[in-house]
Amino acid sequence: METLDTYKAILGEIGKLRSAKSLLAWDQQTHMPGAGSAARADALGKLSRLGFELATSDELGQCIEELEARDDLSDEEAASVRDVGRQYRRQKAIPPDLFEAFTIAQSKGQAAWAEARAKADFAHFRPNLEKLVDFARQFAEYYGYEDTPYDALLEPFEPGMTSRRLRKIIEPLKAELVPFLERIAAEGTPPDADVLVGSFPVNMQREMSRRTLEIIGYDYGSGALDDAPHPFTTEIAHGDVRITNRYEEDDPVSGLFGALHEGGHALYGQGMGENLYKLSLSDGASFGIHESQSRLIENQIGRSRPFWRFFQPIIGEFLPQLAGVDAEALYRAVNVVSPSLIRVEADEVTYNFHIMLRFELESALINGETAVADLPALWNDAMQRYLGVSPNDDADGVLQDVHWSMGAFGYFPSYMLGNLYAAQVATALRADRPNLDAEIEAGDFEPLVSWLREKVHQFGGVHRAEDLIRRITGEGLNAKHFIDYVVGKFSDIYRL
């Protein structure tokens, strides 16, 4: 067989196993009964092993080497070889014994973290975290890096991104938004959040989310909406991109924004052609770019005034207690700014501070500048510095996120980059479509989604994040767009 055909055939086999694995993982969070969990872990382990064998096979390695030397590949094929080659070398870089020891440390780490969090006892988690940091540092050496070890861990989430660059991006954000948050607190007129207080039946919230996803263009013919403990989107296959969501009885909008957020991810997955799935390019340009698609729909659109002018009658239809609240009051109520302890509950102004703090701490850990034992005190200091709040205990502080317990270092910055990319893309979108607000207010999401398809979705992982942003906006990542967006929006809401 011709090398390119062999390469595609191997990706095809990997894709089938990956699709099966995605379905098993999705079912684990949605429909699987509790007693099925042990057998499910075994089945998932088997599929992972089979996939790993294919993804690290000598045959694939030879294909990659031969294809990298060729100049007759299409853009998609070349991008595929670039990304698959990168992953192949990373997977081959780690000695199998070391990787196996790491997976054991991961599962011990997660168990210890869950216990430590329940007891708010960091000391219980500390030795596990020390081991996981040590693994990550060893991995970084195997992967290789130019500047700092942490850069080697950033790479899979945001290819091409470095700590140095991240620090430069953060600088103006911090300089502008820390004082802006202080100004909001000192001089702002806060929205009336009480309009959203009440008890709202979960089944009506679920139906409202279902309808909202339909409205924004999510296609149920190639997707599904299910309940899960944590919202997520999963690309099971081309033609099968599913969303999960959760609902809180005492909060009428957390489920709605969950649906909009996951809807943004899912539109990305549904907007890619089958070819991108076959070439292993369906994960998108980067984690940050993927997050930009969810944040754009959730915040730039879903938390905008035109959206609430459109959505006011709809929320009243599903949640009749809110039928009498006008659009402006709803818009203001979903945009309350409040420095809080918990990242996942943070508003648009404060969210990035939670990420800056985590980036500072985890990069210092990996680069050997900080000891695990010092984390709780450093965490609490940084919370004061950025947000002026202090956790009562480590459960609401350094133990709140699952990521480190899985040995996932380098993931957090993608959340912040998602916000920044989203604002920069939205600037270009508004320049291209001056009538966007009127369209949203009229409930016409088709022009918005078509624009995103054309500019972002259709390319999947063909262009690297930085290249994609340049193509769309004419410049590299620039935090100015986010700062302007946040300062403009919240100055208006808080009447500054």
Place this chain on the structure above:
Amino acid sequence: METLDTYKAILGEIGKLRSAKSLLAWDQQTHMPGAGSAARADALGKLSRLGFELATSDELGQCIEELEARDDLSDEEAASVRDVGRQYRRQKAIPPDLFEAFTIAQSKGQAAWAEARAKADFAHFRPNLEKLVDFARQFAEYYGYEDTPYDALLEPFEPGMTSRRLRKIIEPLKAELVPFLERIAAEGTPPDADVLVGSFPVNMQREMSRRTLEIIGYDYGSGALDDAPHPFTTEIAHGDVRITNRYEEDDPVSGLFGALHEGGHALYGQGMGENLYKLSLSDGASFGIHESQSRLIENQIGRSRPFWRFFQPIIGEFLPQLAGVDAEALYRAVNVVSPSLIRVEADEVTYNFHIMLRFELESALINGETAVADLPALWNDAMQRYLGVSPNDDADGVLQDVHWSMGAFGYFPSYMLGNLYAAQVATALRADRPNLDAEIEAGDFEPLVSWLREKVHQFGGVHRAEDLIRRITGEGLNAKHFIDYVVGKFSDIYRL
């Protein structure tokens, strides 16, 4: 590794792939969006191929050979080697090229059957069916048999059963029940079926099924109930035995009996220990024994007078239109006898006639005594002979079942055997538990299910069907129990 450990390890790997495959197949019928079907077929094909490779590996073959020669195995281990060995030899018996050609003929056959059925045009299906019969005849030669080729095809569904034996079983059934059916038609006082006429919301029927399954002891902690186009039960793993069901708005009980039927299958699956799953013995003693567990719960219990005395207030709670219908009227209405064209809608008196007809025809096809071209006429003749009805066209006649289009010959008798085993087991059950009726009327299903667990479920596939029936009832399969049950029950209902 010791041979027995190697053997168990290979079964473990096969089990993981089989579990993943079951989940993908379940999802295909329940939650998968339509656009995901092409990718799903690919993923299922991949898992099948991997499972087939393991199930036909030389390593497994060597283990089987060595273990068959040993006498220190536990009962479970010996039964596992017996069944896995049998399947291994069957799979190895067919030349791979022939089997591949057969799988292509299967998928073409199913497509042609669906088209032929939609157009009520047997001629359109005929060449495909001829090919499938030819494959089956070739397979029978490879598998080997003592008496007729058809026996080789019966074997995987009902190990040890033969055509000769089936004919003997059918003889008294036919002799007693054909005249009994005529007597019902001529002299019986039919129940008033109109009490069940109306429109019954599907969501309430679904909740009623959910509650009913809970009442009979189905454990949602190791199962789930979902909607699907056709009801089925699937054992995804130990601890994960799921039911699907469907509901008809104009029929308040078809969904209920679907749930009871699948509930019977699922109690079997939930009643087997993890060891049986690990040893590949979780399919039960035979297809007929599995069907007996569903039929016992559906008919012997669910269509009994004590059940309806218990269930009358419950159906009224979910379907308020029926609250005023008394238990006796409900009991009679769910036991209407009516010779019909369609097997899956048949009552307890006529169901087996549909199977006798299919057995006659398919065994004659496989044994070369009948040509495919003659099927429609033979079908219609037999319908007259057994049931006194004639289909208007082949869609409601010879084209009604999917089985032959998949090349599945030898499957149908299991449905009849299920009814017969159920009646025979129920005789033993009633002898052991003289208070059964009172327990059911009080809604106490625990003694019933405990008895089934002890006598049937806990053994899974350890005992062959005939051995199991002997252990429970002291004799081999005997159709007399079914005849007595049906004649007694329906003489009372029809006041003969």
